[in-house]
Amino acid sequence: MPQYPNRQFLDFEQPIKELYEHIEENKKLAEKNSKIDYKGIIQQLEDSIVDKRKEITERLTPWQRVQLSRHPDRPYTLKYIEKMTTNFVELHGDRNVKDDKAMVGGFAELDGQTVMIIGQQKGINTKTRQLRNFGMANPEGYRKALRLMKLAEKFNKPVITLIDTPGAYPGLEAEERGQGEAIARNIYEMVRLKVPIICVIIGEGASGGALGIGVGDKVLMMENTWYTVISPESCSSILWRSWDKKEIAAEQLRLTAKDMHSFGLVDDIVPEPVGGAHWDYAEAAQILKGYISKALSEVKDMPAESRMDYRIEKFGKMGFWDELPVTDAAE
Template identity: 65%
Template sequence: MEYLEFELPIKELEEQLEKCQVIGEESDVDVTQTCKQIEKKLVATKKEIYKNLTAWQRVQLSRHPDRPYTLDYIKAICGESFLELHGDRSFKDDKAMIGGLGKIGDQSFMFIGQQKGYNTKTRQYRNFGMANPEGYRKALRLMKSAEKFGIPVVTLLDTPGAYPGLEAEERGQGEAIARNILEMTRLKVPIITIVIGEGASGGALGIGVGDKIMMLENTWYSVISPESCSSILWRSWEYKEQAAEALKLTAKDMKKMKIVDDIIKEPLGGAHTDRETTFKTVSDAIVKAFDEFKNLSPKELVNNRIEKYSEMGVFKG
């Protein structure tokens, strides 16, 4: 297991506990009491660290290499029922954007989300979770198919941003994202959006318009990453922690500003420390959100969605 810099006190205590247990197994010395004391201190340290996380520390947790990605959630939630669909019917299949049909219980959903890689090879294959225009066009094609058959849409956001390469711009990156935002506002089926990792810029917003928007506890959602913000304002990445605080990008900040509707609680230490519990919590949140919208007519859904977004950013003095 990998530890972040602020998690080093936890690492030290876990190593002490492991050594203590080994001594107990390999000798006749009774170390039960000592192990209990270390365990008690470990629990207290974890609680102290994770209840006082800064915005930058939450950004680091959202990028943890062991954190589950979109396909992990879909496979855990849907099991064998998931059928991945490919291609935008125009250019090619974007591996950074995945989507397909899956079931939770007896209810079908169209799942769409950005997928990152686990090692160097898969990260290159998935383009680090940064979709090209064909990725957004594939997402829109799947949403339109879901609309045709009355299937609700679930989008899982986890991207450092849309791919900023020259070829992406040549193929209309900005238009593809703008088109998705427009079409999602008037999609006639429920849309449930969950930020499961990084929710950066238009790359996230391109599949981020929803009737119910939720964020996992240790994720972020912002127009720009803290590093990029720091490099623009201070010409250096050294001020990324200060930028993270100023951007108000955490789930708590987003909920306070009414950009998102709910925060999904993570296990102590982050989603990667107890994947099964996280998957179950996310699955339950999807079902609960769908229950809120399943009886609304298409017209009510669209009107409520437009009204929801129209109210964002309005200040009443």
């Protein structure tokens, strides 16, 4: 985990930064004057940091949760794979165009069980963000994901997808290579897959980019993530012709984990370490691992031939609508 001063702080995390600064000041004083014991003061400040993290987390607005989901220190797919699984073997390429670095996946062991784990991967610095295209997959990324799902089906292994993307890549070349078709094909094929699928939103869950690996028997959502058809900034720019209303848009979109769970769009909310997953990678991964294992145990015994009907029913009943009575005129 990155420690202060390498840690990055969001605007509403500034009180925590100030406490870290006090700790650094006391450590320097302790080095200069060994006769005075600063351990008690430092311990008090460290306890205050935990309390402050808890206090901030308890009163987060939807927009602040969006910011947390994008936190530069937040763990991404490969970090969760590293902390949750063993013997991960990454597989590359869609066997058609190229290997999309924004989508990663391969076989791994989760609690002694072999699984296929797939997810979007963002970069941790400028160079890797460009390499990973900021987690925005091209069509070949979704086709790679589908190839790996089919491989898992061939060997009768469960599929786990970790969703963290601001959306599928909207570039001209992506559209030319069939971005919409690739996502639609994945949705269609995931409904028909015979092995268990567990989907988890671990960061940003935006639009078709998320849905391209988001159809499963169980859909989980981490506490400080969001899941919706459009980002708050884009929604604000469409409705108000400006990004200045992004906080209002985030509220109106009802995009938080609690909202999604109340709507029945996700099956469970995965809690995060106090203050967010970026404070403790190991703890965040262990909590998530427990929820994934529980979800797998709930669906693993379902007959393969019943999975398609179950998923069609599950996703078909999502949403709200009213049916008008048939009138004589309509008849």
